Amino acid sequence: MNHVTVAICNYNYERYLVEAIDSALAQDYPGTEVLVIDDGSTDGSRAVIEQYGTRISSIFKPNGGQVSAYNHAIGVLETDYVIFLDSDDILYPSAVSEVMRLFVDGNWAKVQFRLDVMDSDSVLTGTHVPHSEPPHDCGKLLLGGWLYPSPPASGNAYRVSALRRFFPIPEEGINRYGADFYAIYGAALTGPIATVPKSLGGYRVHNAHGETVSFANSEQINKAPKIFNLRWAILRDIARNRLQIELPPVFYDFSHERATFCSSVYRATLPTRWRWMTRNSHTYLHTIIANPFWGVKKKLGTLVLSSLCLVPYSPLSDFVVRYISNPLARRRAVGR
Structure with missing residues (x-):
């Protein structure tokens, strides 16, 4: 049986961490392993993680940001497949089984699935992300500058060998965060993408109750465009130097x-x-x-x-x- 790691990257989300870990442990796929990478939390996260004992593996590292946590996890993974679950999100019990049905039938670099949007109190909102389903060959679209529709981090399962073709990612400065950007779009440059056409987890939206604007859970919406442009430039450098692929200087999304x-x-x-x-x-x-x-x-x-x-x-x-x-x-x- 192929084994899969649900890697939970956590920083100061003690409030939601139990929900995330429990959802990973509740997977009906027998070959599921759970790894929690705590990125230097200063709340009670460590005590929450330690209470699970040997049911999970855990890594406690100094705070370095999400990119650092992904780099560290990808470097130590011992399974062939991984789902990076944000510590404030959840997976439904059949999530790993559903993605593995596709992985075993094809040479997919990534299998993605919809996430139901929930609020900070875990109440479902009646909507999901993404709303569009991309074609299998998303790499061709990226070569034309189009970022394909993808769920946030928790809605993606990866072949670890594909991730290792372009990770580790530079961790400095503003690039401490947004690791899922590189995983989502970098994976499409290494192979085809498959989609499970139903929701297999929940994505939590914070600080938004219908009376505010929200972009990718960012409280500083005016910074999002600048950050995306920087990440695209870094992805272009990685694609050129590690994959020998030339991406256009501008992108559309x-x-x-x-x-x-x-x-x-x-x-x-x-x-x-x-x-x-x-x-x-x-x-x-x-x-x-x-x-x-x-x-x-x-x-x-x-x-x-x-x-x-x-x-x-x-x-x-x-x-x-x-x-x-x-x-x-x-x-x-x-x-x-």
Whole structure:
């Protein structure tokens, strides 16, 4: 039997850590191993981890950021497959079994699956990520600069040999975080991607209750575009030097452009909103109109919603921005 590691990277998430570890231990796939990498937590995480004893493996390292935790984990993994589970997310019991059915039938570099979005209290919101399913050959799209639709970190299972082709990743400065960016898109440069067309876990969105904007759980939405550009530049260097693959200097991704859109027009004056939409929205609109993963209906709907930001009634404009950027703005009363 092929063995799989659920690697849980944790930093100061004592509140959610038990849910994450328990969900990994509850997998119905017999060859599942659980590894927790604690990145120098200062809360009660260590005591939580130690209470599991030999049921899990654990590594306690000085704080270095998420990239450092991924680098360390990939260096010590002894299984052929891994799921990197964020310590505030969960896996459903059949997650490992479902991805392994695909891995054993094909030479996939990565198998991804949807995640149900939940709030900070573990209440399901009625939405999931991602909303689009990519083709198997995502590498070709990356060569054209298109970032393919992928779930966040916890919704991806990797062949470890694929990850080791481009990890370790530089850990310095602003690049301490975002390790899943390199794993998600780097994997597609090493082989085909498979998708399980259903939700196999839960993704927690923090500090967002439908009345705020949210981008990738970042509290500083205005920094997201700059960080993405830096990560793309680093990925290009790694692809060139380690994989002998040349990626274009610019990339296209609706999530990235959405962050720019939201930070530019949210709670802005009407002249500011009009100025941005008429002068600076070219790339944002391009990632909608030319999006290779969306159908016509979704493109038209997103264009109509975006145009509502130009109305003089600011409460409507701000609601539209929240609706586009924040899954919890679209929440339904699920599980209440």
